[in-house]
Amino acid sequence: MLTIWGRANSVNVQKVLWCCEELGLAYDRIDAGLQFGRNNEPDYLAMNPTGRIPTLVDGDFVLWESNSIIRYLAMQYAPDSALYPAGPKVRASADRWLDWSLSTLQPAERPVFWGYIRTSAADRDAAQLAAAASEVEKLWRVVDAHLKGRDYLEGDTFTLADLVIAAYARRWFGIAELVRPALPELERWYVGITQRAGFQRYVSHALT
Numbered sequence: 654m655l656t657i658w659g660r661a662n663s664v665n666v667q668k669v670l671w672c673c674e675e676l677g678l679a680y681d682r683i684d685a686g687l688q689f690g691r692n693n694e695p696d697y698l699a700m701n702p703t704g705r706i707p708t709l710v711d712g713d714f715v716l717w718e719s720n721s722i723i724r725y726l727a728m729q730y731a732p733d734s735a736l737y738p739a740g741p742k743v744r745a746s747a748d749r750w751l752d753w754s755l756s757t758l759q760p761a762e763r764p765v766f767w768g769y770i771r772t773s774a775a776d777r778d779a780a781q782l783a784a785a786a787s788e789v790e791k792l793w794r795v796v797d798a799h800l801k802g803r804d805y806l807e808g809d810t811f812t813l814a815d816l817v818i819a820a821y822a823r824r825w826f827g828i829a830e831l832v833r834p835a836l837p838e839l840e841r842w843y844v845g846i847t848q849r850a851g852f853q854r855y856v857s858h859a860l861t
C-alpha cells in the first residue's frame with residue numbers, strides 16, 4: 654500500500670492523488686502541512702529533509718518532489734501507460750511541462766494564489782497582486798498558443814503534462830477576482846480535462 658503525506662488542498666499533493674486515480678492505485682493519505690503540522694517533526698524530516706509536502710512512501714522506498722513522485726508511479730505501476738508515454742520525444746516533450754510548471758509557472762502563480770485565496774481582502778496589496786497576475790497571464794498565453802490544433806499538450810492522449818498543468822489551471826480559472834483575458838484554446842482544453850474523474854475528485858473543489 655502506498656502512503657501519501659500531505660494535506661489535500663495542496664496543489665502538489667493533488668497532482669499525486671489525481672495520478673493515483675488515473676493509474677487505479679490505492680493509497681493511504683496522512684494530513685501534513687500548514688494547520689496539520691507534522692512536516693517539520695523529526696520523523697517527517699527523516700523522510701523528507703525539505704519539510705515540504707507531498708512525500709510518498711512505497712514500502713521501503715521514500716520519495717519527495719511531486720513531479721518526481723508522479724513520474725515514479727507511472728513508471729513503476731503502469732510502464733506501458735499512455736499517461737507517461739515511453740517514446741523519448743513525446744516523453745521529453747511531456748517532461749518539459751512538468752519542469753516548466755515547477756521552475757516557472759508555480760513560482761509565478763503562487764503569490765497570486767496566496768494573495769487572493771489565503772490573504773484577507775483587507776491585507777492584500779492590490780498593485781502587487783495585479784503585477785503578479787499579469788506575469789501569470791503571460792505564461793497562460795504560452796500554453797494557450799501551444800494548444801492551438803491540439804487536444805492535449807503532447808501527443809494524442811492525456812499525459813502527466815496535462816495533469817500537472819491542469820492542476821494549476823484550476824487555480825487560474827478558480828480565482829473569482831482575477832480579470833482574465835479570453836484564452837480560447839486554454840479554456841477548451843481545460844473544460845475537457847475537468848471531465849476526468851481524478852480532476853473532479855481531487856482538484857475541482859473550492860480553493861482554500
Ligand SMILES: N[C@@H](CCC(=O)N[C@@H](CS)C(=O)NCC(=O)O)C(=O)O
Nearest residue numbers: 663664665686687705706707718719
Ligand atoms: N517542488 C515541491 C514543492 C513542495 C511544496 O512547496 N509544497 C508546499 C505545499 S503545495 C508545502 O509543503 N507547503 C508547506 C506546508 O504545507 O506546510 C513539490 O513539487 O513537491
